[in-house]
Amino acid sequence: MTLSGIAFRNLAHRPWRTGLTFLGVVLAIAAYVALVGLVRGIEGTLLANFETRGADVIMTEAGAADMLSSVVPVAVTDDVRRVEGVAEASPELGRMTTIGEVTTSFVYGWPPEGWSWEALELTEGRFPVAGDGAAEGAVGGVTLGVRLAERISAGPGDLVTIFSAPFIVTGLHTTDSVLNRNGAAMLLSDMQAQTYRDGFSTSIVVRFADTLSSTERDAAIATLSSQFPGLAVDETEAMVDDYVNVRIARILSWVVSTVAVVSAALAVMNTMAMAVNERRGEIAIMGAVGWPRGRIIRCLLLEGAWLTGAGSAIGIALGVAAAWLVARSPNVEGFVEPEIGVSLVCGAVALGLGIGVVGTLVPAVRAALQDPASVLRGK
């Protein structure tokens, strides 16, 4: 007979109460893992979107709520290129629109010489060129991300409707970014024509020279900011950090998982308080046979640890499954790939054990402090 054996038996002795509390822990940990995993996924997705293209800095309209509502004249691109330290700059027009049955696809418009194309790896066909599709009655060419193509079952040579106009598919591409695998890319001029944005883009994507030191890089960013006061100059990571939707998602996930975790800790505390209360005699006898207080507390903490340790393990599994289910649901598919790494799992385990310790410590200490004599002398 060991301490943890005693703890386990006590839990097994009350299967319903243990089961319900266990469920509370499982759900709290699952909520935490799923929500945080999805939010990290959103951040990761956005970051990958820029990073796969080797973008160092994004310039958008100052004050715009997000990238897609920003308006930037393409004409400033040449001035940006002339700034010391800038290797390349390219205008980009981004929109979110419906393609086929897929309601939320990112479409990018890039100039034919823009280096953003390099980030897309063609799996079939070629990138669009001016005049594509004229023979088929289309307004231009487009390449589709492989996942999008799969979902709308389209391939090279097919016509797809984007911005209410027919485009001919010239190729399929893949990338590290789930947004682009579910998105489409076309020539900037075609997109401007179809979305009434002649001469405008949503951002200018800037790449610095590889040889830049970090001070030179900071200097280049400062120059860009002062030279273009109407534009916000953001490093890609800061950009993702500031993205208002990411911030909202982060806060929501924090609030919801905190509520879940606190409720679970209270449930554990309630269960352990009840358990301790109905076992006053047993705890007193432990003291009477010479158990030091520390061992009594440890025995009860082990009970909480069994409950929340096993609950965390199942909660993590459930959270991973839930995050992927959400990411696969039709409204969200293509936006998010949950990011559930070692650090998140370790965090969840720590949180679970934290719930166990916090929920158990107070009842356990109170139990160990009780006066065994008054319990044992009977009625």
Place this chain on the structure above:
Amino acid sequence: MSLAIHASGLVKRFAGMDHPALDHVDLDMTEGEMLAITGPSGSGKSTALYAMAGLITLDAGQVTLLGEAPKTRAAWADVRARRIGLVFQEDWLLPTLTACQNVELPMIGVETSPTKRKERAEAALASVGMAGHAGRAPAGLSGGERQRVALARALANRPDLILADEPTGELDRANSDRVIGLLKDLNRAGTSIVIVTHDPHVAEACSREVRITDGRLEAVR
């Protein structure tokens, strides 16, 4: 002969009582004695016994047990674990553990090997005539059997002193005689024993008797 218990000037007051539950109690008990503490209900018998086990904090006085005078709760716990066996009117067996596991309880922290703990628990159960019941849950045992398991638990760490608070209080004559017989056997083998009791039969079985009235202790024989 050295003293199993040397208690001097024990005072314990409880709120709401007009006289102390223990009123300057002095008691010396030689090793190897079997002592009965008798007295009317509410006179302070249990309080005196628990004071000797370090289970209550005294307002005044000192207890030296088998040559040790523990000062802290932790020191008292250590002395109880190694040298004292406690028996109560109720058996206080843990319902989730088997008889054998209940007997192992005091050995946790004293005997490190789980196999040895089990062996010794089984031997203790055998010594109280419960060898065949090691794997049974307390709920399935009779009152007399449960009290014998509780006695085996008190014997687990081979104590030098057994303190028993009305150990036969809930037993019929036959079971009571059996438990007292076991205690007498232990006493003959050298264990010092203190029994708090209402039962004249039990008191007679002891080598000496003291009586507590309103918190004051006096020798009877």
